[in-house]
Amino acid sequence: MVGPLGYTIWLLGALLEATVVVCSLFRGPLRRYFTLNLYMAMSVLVNAGRYIIFTRHGLMSSEYIYFYYYSDAILTICLYFALMGLYAIVFEELGVTMRLRVFMMLLLIGTTLFSYSVVHQSESRMLTHYIVEISQNLYFVGLVLTYVLWAALLKLRESRVRVIQIVLSLGMYFSINAASYALRNAYPNLRFVWGYLPVAAGVFLPIAWIYAFMKFDDEARLAPGRLAAVPR
Amino acid sequence: MSRISSAIVLAMLVLTGAMGLKTVLTIHGDSSVLMANGTAPIPPTPWKNGTAPIPPTPWKNGTAPIPPTPWNGTAPIPPTPW
Numbered sequence: 083m084v085g086p087l088g089y090t091i092w093l094l095g096a097l098l099e100a101t102v103v104v105c106s107l108f109r110g111p112l113r114r115y116f117t118l119n120l121y122m123a124m125s126v127l128v129n130a131g132r133y134i135i136f137t138r139h140g141l142m143s144s145e146y147i148y149f150y151y152y153s154d155a156i157l158t159i160c161l162y163f164a165l166m167g168l169y170a171i172v173f174e175e176l177g178v179t180m181r182l183r184v185f186m187m188l189l190l191i192g193t194t195l196f197s198y199s200v201v202h203q204s205e206s207r208m209l210t211h212y213i214v215e216i217s218q219n220l221y222f223v224g225l226v227l228t229y230v231l232w233a234a235l236l237k238l239r240e241s242r243v244r245v246i247q248i249v250l251s252l253g254m255y256f257s258i259n260a261a262s263y264a265l266r267n268a269y270p271n272l273r274f275v276w277g278y279l280p281v282a283a284g285v286f287l288p289i290a291w292i293y294a295f296m297k298f299d300d301e302a303r304l305a306p307g308r309l310a311a312v313p314r
Numbered sequence: 315m316s317r318i319s320s321a322i323v324l325a326m327l328v329l330t331g332a333m334g335l336k337t338v339l340t341i342h343g344d345s346s347v348l349m350a351n352g353t354a355p356i357p358p359t360p361w362k363n364g365t366a367p368i369p370p371t372p373w374k375n376g377t378a379p380i381p382p383t384p385w386n387g388t389a390p391i392p393p394t395p396w
Binding site: 084088091092094095096099125128132141142144146147150151154158161181184188189192193196207210214218219225226227230259260267277280284285 | 317318322324325328331332333336339340342346347351352353354355358360
């Protein structure tokens with residue numbers, strides 16, 4: 083049963099995701115951040131589809147359950163491509179685009195093969211198990227990749243505010259979801275909190291991206307801190 | 315060639331790290347699924363519903379000998395309480 087709070091957060095999330103695409107369209111970075119916008123646009127479409135099926139068949143119906151998990155796998159793949167786009171932006175000046183693409187595609191293939199190896203002994207609903215497994219595994223790969231990108235930003239002394247804002251918000255988003263999952267198992271009596279935390283994180287991500295697209299220009303840079311005066 | 319090799323090694327490292335992290339987080343889990351996209355209400359996992367046959371549990375597979383159950387022994391088995 084979904085209460086008024088659940089409906090409100092759901093609607094708010096969908097509206098914010100649509101706002102990210104609209105902001106990106108009007109502020110210009112649609113092409114540069116194409117994969118991020120593709121993920122948000124897909125989220126809007128998926129939310130619309132989920133709402134239609136939810137209202138027709140209900141939360142516990144097979145239709146909604148299958149649509150939810152299959153569409154979630156598509157969204158996770160889109161999120162992976164969004165990360166791929168961010169890597170390309172961060173490393174664009176190093177001229178390693180081709181190597182990055184090879185690395186990301188190898189990782190994607192490796193994850194699909196690993197997921198298959200986990201579920202291939204399932205006797206029933208193998209495809210569903212596979213879809214859910216690949217979604218989970220890609221999620222954790224995305225989590226690790228975001229932290230690697232975060233470390234790369236620090237190492238490369240990246241100063242583009244918009245890129246930093248997007249990567250940090252993505253790191254927060256992944257971390258909140260992973261932490262709420264782990265804490266849900268540690269403290270099962272607070273299930274209500276752990277149930278709503280990932281959903282709230284789903285609202286946080288588009289807000290952070292709207293802020294990044296509206297507040298900062300693509301060339302906006304972090305002001306350098308105090309410069310060290312080196313005596314000669 | 316070395317570039318491709320380094321890409322393969324890096325990909326394997328990231329995959330290993332990610333699966334290790336997944337194991338750490340899910341080892342004490344209730345076999346629920348981590349869902350992280352969108353704000354829609356999360357339904358139960360597909361294989362908890364329906365009338366289709368439930369797949370065998372993982373510990374029924376493999377060739378290793380099955381350990382004895384705790385209630386084995388030489389004492390006579392009492393009748394069930396009901």
